[in-house]
Amino acid sequence: MQQLWTLFWIFFRIGACTFGGGYVMIPIIQHEISEKYHLIPEEELAEILIIAQSLPGVMAVNAATSVGYKLRGKTGAIICALGVALPSFLIIIFLANLILKFNDNPHVMGAFHWIRAVVVGMIAAAAVKLGRPCLKNKLQILLIAIAFVLAIFNVHPVVLILGGALAGWLITRQKGETE
Amino acid sequence: MLQLCLEMMLVFAMIGLFCFGGGYGILPFIQGEVINRGWMEIQEFINIIAVSESTPGPLGINVATYVGFKMGGLIGATFATVGLMLPAFFLVLLVTRILQTERGGRAWERMTVGIRPVVVGLIFYAAYSIGCTVLLKPGAAAISVDWLSVLLAAMGFVAIHKFKLHPVILIGAAAILGALFMG
Numbered sequence A: 001m002q003q004l005w006t007l008f009w010i011f012f013r014i015g016a017c018t019f020g021g022g023y024v025m026i027p028i029i030q031h032e033i034s035e036k037y038h039l040i041p042e043e044e045l046a047e048i049l050i051i052a053q054s055l056p057g058v059m060a061v062n063a064a065t066s067v068g069y070k071l072r073g074k075t076g077a078i079i080c081a082l083g084v085a086l087p088s089f090l091i092i093i094f095l096a097n098l099i100l101k102f103n104d105n106p107h108v109m110g111a112f113h114w115i116r117a118v119v120v121g122m123i124a125a126a127a128v129k130l131g132r133p134c135l136k137n138k139l140q141i142l143l144i145a146i147a148f149v150l151a152i153f154n155v156h157p158v159v160l161i162l163g164g165a166l167a168g169w170l171i172t173r174q175k176g177e178t179e
Numbered sequence B: 001m002l003q004l005c006l007e008m009m010l011v012f013a014m015i016g017l018f019c020f021g022g023g024y025g026i027l028p029f030i031q032g033e034v035i036n037r038g039w040m041e042i043q044e045f046i047n048i049i050a051v052s053e054s055t056p057g058p059l060g061i062n063v064a065t066y067v068g069f070k071m072g073g074l075i076g077a078t079f080a081t082v083g084l085m086l087p088a089f090f091l092v093l094l095v096t097r098i099l100q101t102e103r104g105g106r107a108w109e110r111m112t113v114g115i116r117p118v119v120v121g122l123i124f125y126a127a128y129s130i131g132c133t134v135l136l137k138p139g140a141a142a143i144s145v146d147w148l149s150v151l152l153a154a155m156g157f158v159a160i161h162k163f164k165l166h167p168v169i170l171i172g173a174a175a176i177l178g179a180l181f182m183g
Helices: A002-017 A022-036 A042-054 A059-101 A106-136 A138-152 A157-178 B002-018 B023-035 B042-054 B059-100 B102-135 B147-161 B167-182
Strands: B136-138 B143-145
Touching: A002 A022, A002 A059, A022 A042, A022 A059, A042 A059, A042 B059, A059 B042, A059 B059, A106 A138, A106 B023, A106 B042, A106 B102, A106 B147, A106 B167, A138 A157, A138 B102, A157 B002, A157 B023, A157 B102, B002 B023, B002 B059, B023 B042, B023 B059, B023 B102, B042 B059, B042 B102, B042 B167, B059 B102, B102 B136, B102 B147, B147 B167
Parallel strands: none
Antiparallel strands: B136 B143
């Protein structure tokens, strides 16, 4: 019981203090779980977190669920996931009230007009950063282009992602044969 | 009401099961699954991105909570957010074990070789369509370009991409200046 509470508190603090989502959270989880509380040995935790990062979904939730499941089974998984998600849940509930209330204030509208423009630049920067590792491989560049074009024609993202998984499977098989 | 809550839960569970690539991995799903359902305007979504970048916590949770809260209050927020998180349990309890085996891990690695570029293409498209709504002004006769927004977007890109500025600083500055000049 006490360990469950400690786990909840660790992940609640991580959820409440990290700006910028999963990639920022991983090293903090490693510090808290391995170095500070010695709950999981460093190497084992690294292996768990690498898998958690490659899974789809919210990375922070995946990481918290994996660690919780490893330590305390299903209950641990639920406790850790709730801990990491609760701070942002509460913050947004609080802010949503404000945003929906002050929506027609001209100063707030002006602020969000400028913010939205800046966010477009931020998304473009994030897309470029995410795309950079794929630029070495011609087939991957082709897949980026195909996905972009099919998205214009409203092909569902789930279909495209499943197609990508299949394409990845086939690309690597060809490579394996020539090597 | 219950039907809407369950629908939100299912939609966000589907997003949770298929969004790759960290925070912005949710972008490709927003237009088709959330905006077309009338749950949120695109402008609202971009506001939430800004709020998310300036507050702790992952973007996905923020979006699910906001949409759920707007459409169904506290109960709606709970359904949507739990929905987004549900696949994580399935994945961790069942799939992790498969990925830990040598064959499973190798197969997954091969698939991600194709998934990653597809996600990049999808996020580029989402960035493009979001860019169009923010940077273009629909007029009575023709669509015109909002040059101020284009300039701000370019500055935002350079600040993050080249100078690695923290998003919070950028958003804070834009909020203050925007409130002063447009208010």
